[in-house]
Amino acid sequence: MSLDAVRNEIQRIDEAIIDLAVERQRLAVRIARLKQERGIPIRDDGQRKVVLDRVSALATGRHIDPVAVRQIFEILIGMNEERQREYAGLEKKD
Helix, strand or coil, rough: CCCCCCCHHHHHHHHHHHHHHHHHHHHHHHHHHHHHCCCCCCCHHHHHHHHHHHHHHHHHHCCCCCCHHHHHHHHHHHHHHHHHHHHHHHCCCC
């Protein structure tokens, strides 16, 4: 396989990652709606821990750096929380 072919494959994967992040953001709006209906706060430290522990374990099992994966998911969770705040009409939390 040529260098360009491998780079094209990486580009395809990058696009799929972006598409999945978009889907995750779309689901954040659904979560925001459900939380709002139930009077649940946007930030859920218990759920955050569950997600981060799960992805760290998955990363370890698949032989990829769990610390880096955890950092990526911290960013994704933060993006989802921000989307939920936008849906709820709340200001950005610093």
